[in-house]
Amino acid sequence: xxxxxxxxxxxxxxxxxxxxxxxxxxxxxxxxxxxxxxxxxxxxxxxxxxxxxxxxxxxxxxxxxxxxxxxxxxxxxxxxxxxxxxxxxxxxxxxxxxxxxxxxxxxxxxxxxxxxxxxxxxxxxxxxxxxxxxxxxxxxxxxxxxxxxxxx
Numbered sequence: 001x002x003x004x005x006x007x008x009x010x011x012x013x014x015x016x017x018x019x020x021x022x023x024x025x026x027x028x029x030x031x032x033x034x035x036x037x038x039x040x041x042x043x044x045x046x047x048x049x050x051x052x053x054x055x056x057x058x059x060x061x062x063x064x065x066x067x068x069x070x071x072x073x074x075x076x077x078x079x080x081x082x083x084x085x086x087x088x089x090x091x092x093x094x095x096x097x098x099x100x101x102x103x104x105x106x107x108x109x110x111x112x113x114x115x116x117x118x119x120x121x122x123x124x125x126x127x128x129x130x131x132x133x134x135x136x137x138x139x140x141x142x143x144x145x146x147x148x149x150x151x152x
Contacts, residue, residue, distance in 0.1 A: 079103065
């Protein structure tokens with residue numbers, strides 16, 4: 001297989017892996033989907049575990065509309081609190097509830113088992129290569145975003 005064929009294979013495989021990972025991940029928890037879990041994980045990594053919808057959408061790489069839809073669903077389930085910013089009433093601030101934090105604790109074991117199974121037979125060297133590759137792809141995507149946003 002030449003370089004172009006390998007690039008095409010890896011590129012397509014990334015989508016397949018993402019789709020299968022999401023479908024399997026969704027089976028871990030009936031209350032929180034994989035994409036909703038990602039939103040929560042990103043939120044919990046924000047300063048004071050609070051973030052605006054716009055900031056969440058940038059960090060996740062999804063539209064603000066999609067993030068708002070997910071956040072609204074999680075709010076209805078009692079996992080998030082959405083409030084207007086005191087400084088700018090147009091800004092919606094998202095914060096986890098105690099029920100959310102408690103629920104996430106209950107799934108830690110299942111998450112660990114899932115991640116360990118996903119990385120079965122990966123040694124330290126393979127993990128390092130994947131980590132470096134993903135880091136480089138994220139840098140490339142950031143550059144590409146600048147390029148494609150300027151063209152629009």
